[in-house]
Amino acid sequence: MAGLILGVDGGQTSTVALLATRTGKILGTGYGGPANHIHEAGGMERMQRSLRDAVLGAFEQAGILEIAVESACFGMTGGAELIKQVAPQFIRADTLSAYHDVVTALAGASVAAPGIVVIAGTGAIVYGRDRAGNEAKADGWGYLMGDEGSAYDIGLQVLRAAAQARDKRGADTLLQTVVPRFWHKADLAGVRAVLYTDQMTRADIAGLAWVAFCAAESGDKVAQDILANAGQRLAKAANSVIDALKVVGQNPMVYVTGGVFRAGHWVLDPFESNLKHFSPNVEIKMPAFPQVIGALLLAHQQTGAAIDEPFLANLRQTLPARLQNKSAAPNCDDLLV
Amino acid sequence: MAGLILGVDGGQTSTVALLATRTGKILGTGYGGPANHIHEAGGMERMQRSLRDAVLGAFEQAGILEIAVESACFGMTGGAELIKQVAPQFIRADTLSAYHDVVTALAGASVAAPGIVVIAGTGAIVYGRDRAGNEAKADGWGYLMGDEGSAYDIGLQVLRAAAQARDKRGADTLLQTVVPRFWHKADLAGVRAVLYTDQMTRADIAGLAWVAFCAAESGDKVAQDILANAGQRLAKAANSVIDALKVVGQNPMVYVTGGVFRAGHWVLDPFESNLKHFSPNVEIKMPAFPQVIGALLLAHQQTGAAIDEPFLANLRQTLPARLQNKSAAPNCDDLLV
Known part of the structure; x- marks a missing residue:
């Protein structure tokens, strides 16, 4: 009509x-x-x-x-x-x-302008379009082959860091106690027991990104590193799109969206410094x-x-x-x- | 009887x-x-x-x-x-x-003597027992929460490294062409298309450890790093068992078994140097x-x-x-x- x-x-x-x-x-x-x-x-x-x-x-x-x-x-x-x-x-x-x-x-x-969007929810993908209409994409390969820096990826890192600490294979971390509490289990063995059942979805694992945020907020170095690492992985994907669009020397606008960025500066600071190192004039923005x-x-x-x-x-x-x-x-x- | x-x-x-x-x-x-x-x-x-x-x-x-x-x-x-x-x-x-x-x-x-066994097949676990009958264990947390250095873990790293190279997020690697060939697909998009179907098992993904070995043999640095990293992760788990058994200063016998060790020196050398750094008198042996x-x-x-x-x-x-x-x-x- x-x-x-x-x-x-x-x-x-x-x-x-x-x-x-x-x-x-x-x-x-x-x-x-x-x-x-x-x-x-x-x-x-x-x-x-x-x-x-x-x-x-x-x-x-x-x-x-x-x-x-x-x-x-x-x-x-x-x-x-x-x-x-x-x-x-x-x-x-x-x-x-x-x-x-x-x-x-x-x-x-x-608002329909050229730019680059970094989407980091349960999955992760970066997409960009320049003034001439050229497009580029990075990651979005799914939870087995990619989605690096996604909430699911962070969730797996959280589980592994907790298990590593429990075994004394890795640094001690609050995650050892906070992960079981988040899933209402007595300990990590209880977490493991439910983790491998059909009831546990990828979204449940992605939910552990919240645990990483809380542990980071209360000073846990391991959780801070997991979030910083996610920021760096997302920056790598964004950098490859900036490079493919040949807008490195320009002022590319990079929009960040998805639940991972709710972790705020723990993800955004390493993301930004990585991006600016590669393309100094980049501007990071929230979606309109x-x-x-x-x-x-x-x-x-x-x-x-x-x-x-x-x-x-x-x-x-x-x-x-x-x-x-x-x-x-x-x-x-x-x-x- | x-x-x-x-x-x-x-x-x-x-x-x-x-x-x-x-x-x-x-x-x-x-x-x-x-x-x-x-x-x-x-x-x-x-x-x-x-x-x-x-x-x-x-x-x-x-x-x-x-x-x-x-x-x-x-x-x-x-x-x-x-x-x-x-x-x-x-x-x-x-x-x-x-x-x-x-x-x-x-x-x-x-042969029923004290020692430490490192099992790295589709999963990964380390178990040890000392002269007094004390036991210790590390990893064995399963494919989501652990199994670090397992063939499945290596397989995921192989897939990710290939996708990273394809996106120019990571270093160029032979894996980009060898992985599709191994799975009889035209390209990585074809690999992705089958990867997320029910037919693809964890054992199939673990099979990509073989691809990593072949790429490493022909000089691919990315594949060599993936295998070295697996060796280091397995060593970390072994070190934590050596530590828990309080046999660091002694001559602990470490037996290695499972498909990952078929990659030979690509895994064993970093495994050994990591172990010896932690416990210089360690002896690495094949199972009797x-x-x-x-x-x-x-x-x-x-x-x-x-x-x-x-x-x-x-x-x-x-x-x-x-x-x-x-x-x-x-x-x-x-x-x-």
């Missing part, structure tokens, strides 16, 4: 769709389930259902019956290439695009907007319109609080008794 | 039982399935079946109808504490013992016998008998070729074309 734009973020844990006017006023927000694992049995159907739920939810909230827009953009954890086949089953769009979600993450972070707004910005650009200040002001005013993603620093009181 | 002893090795991939006379003549060898994962559904039944198959197989080969021995010893990957309940269902033994298989591994390696012979030696000792040279000569003469475990160094010809 003329005058409407749609941005969708199809993620690993949930899907979000935003329906807005071409002036940037968000009319409706819809949610769906996960949109990944499309190559598993039933995965295609689940992705379609998640996207449909989110899109129809946004139209329903907006009170618009005709499921059609002028321009739509999908940012997808996986299966972006399938969107042109899948999306027409539940939405009409004059123009439709789909990208790997690193593209929409960068667009949201940089979340990923789904990145999709909406790209949908808007597709209509040929410019992203101007009135448009952004409208977005900011109508963005649902739930998407503003102002997560507080982890609370360590229960852990450090 | 008077005059007969039984040694059993209940392992992760198979179970072996050896029936011998008290003079060390092996009369029969029997095989069974895996004896681990006893806490899974049906795991107890599978363990019992594996043990029964192996034990009855040994008696059948020996042509002995009465399933009874004077002394039996079981070395178990898991569930040693259950053997006293389980074993009487299929064998009568005047004396019966069961240990974690690190104990029988050391007994086999050292496999684990199942360790169980047989302990069964023999349980009768009150000494392990003398005629007994050992009989063992050596009657040990089945299949258990002599003389695995050749990996062949790299197909990989390094």
